[in-house]
Amino acid sequence: MAEALINAENLTKTYQLGTVEVQAVGGISVKIKQGELVSIVGASGSGKSTFMHLLGCLDEPTSGNYLLDGTDVSKLKDKELAKVRNKKIGFVFQTFNLLPHLTVLENVILPAKYDSSANLNQVKKKAVDLLERFGLGKRLSNLITQLSGGEMQRVAIARALINDPVIILADEPTGNLDSKTGLEIIKILKGLNRENNVTEVIVTHDLNITRFTERTIKIKDGLVESEEINKVVEEVEEEGE
């Protein structure tokens, strides 16, 4: 049996808000294998975002263990966590989170600037290839502000892939897009999963998205409510079909 790429055991996260302790995540265990396409759903305030921050090493768990690609990241310090975020994880955010004063190309290669072992020429080539694949080959020197929402999210996906991460974490990737553009993005993500075996975790509150994924984990009140394997995984329909 293949080793789990993500092996989260009993992760908890408790915040101190003044004198009150708030437990956002109460003890979640999740295993995700290489090549899986998983969705995590939950209502606002369910703890799914906090859990995603823990999975993405943006935040440290209050307790529990987290093995990512064989490394126990739950015990790592800030500097090493930054390295993990740089090399192992690719983020795609709802609000795109690109840098407005940089061009499309500069945004995509930005993670490589924080990787001391990166060869910038190779990285540039890779960025160009990715952007061409996503239909943005002619927009390399455009500023982000000149792009549409769908185009920006495609740049964000390219950025997420630039350092060859082991996993893509997408937090409401279609949240700021209209339904048609949203489906285009899902199509790209699915294409990466199918053709390049990229492991992806999509966090969403939109149940419509889940039908495109293999497995759906439902979070409620900081705990796993259910896990469902989708018997039929849908593909994104082409227009006019």
Next chain:
Amino acid sequence: MAFGAMKLSKTRTFLSTLGVVIGVASLILITSFGYGAQASILSRIQSMGANTLIVTPSTSTDVTRAVSGESALRKPLTYEDLQYLKDQILGLQASPQGQSRTNVRVGNNEINTSVAGTNEDFLTVYNYTLAEGRTFFLSDIAGYKNYCILGSTIATELFGTESPIGQSISLLNSKFYVIGVLKTVGSVGFSNVDTNIFVPITKLQIITGQDSLQGIYVTTPSDMSMDVLTVVITKLLTARHNMANFTITNMTQFVELATTTTDTLTTALTIIGLIALIVGGIGIMNIMLASVAERTREIGIRKAIGATRSDILLQFLMEAVTITVLGGTIGIIIGVVGSKFANSIFRAVVTPTSIIIGFAVSVIIGIFFGVYPAMKASRLNPVEALRYE
């Protein structure tokens, strides 16, 4: 990456950079004036020699003078005093000190310059050298002759490459004939000998109607010590004036005084320059703090894609230093140009040291005032930063 802060608000960046520019420019100007003034005074004094005494009218108020009407009318130091001292002390060389500004005209060329009344001893007492012509004779002074000796610069300004000897100039509504030209001396603190015109003190006093001297410079005779000479002059003049309404300073005291003055001046002005720098630095710190706040989201994004705390710290520190070094470079250029420009009036010497100091100071200001905002930026929690609107 360092231009991020500058792009965000050009006006704000410009204004805070201005503080650093002014601070560094001040430092350069101040140090060059300081060095220049000190160097020129010292070199002039050293060239004059250690056996020179200066007799000046005393500036302290004299009550008995005010009460006794007769002495109140008497001028403190006169040319007659000078002649008296020369008569009484064998081998004494003495020359009047003092100048005033006036216009000199040759043909259509009119220049505002300074004129000094002097006598036959002035070359030896002041250690000037003639470039051409001759110095004054006692007979010229006694005879109220309308002769003049020109400083090297004024000679060129009035006559170009022609020899001024024998030519006439119009000075104080009178005609004067040039009998000599001095070699270049350079400026001494706030006066420039090369632009001076020297005329017999007697002739000058007749024209202007003023018969008081600003000072008398004397050179100690070879068979007398400076201390003895001081005592002798004091006795003679006190008897002659019926009071001791004068001060005698020797060169050592003058050097000490001059050095102390310029040191104090330099220190005081350096403090002002440093205050300007600190004000500029605080401006930089404010602009960096605002920049960090505005770019909280950006910092969160950078951390999410792998920037460590040191990466962020370095990024913002570099931005601060870039701004201050830019300002410092402009300040250095302004300071150097300003010093060269001012060198025609006051002596101002730009040393490589002052430029290095100016540069180093701008780097230090950038680091010192940039480190707090940079640390704030590096310590931001990525999750909170990403949520920031």
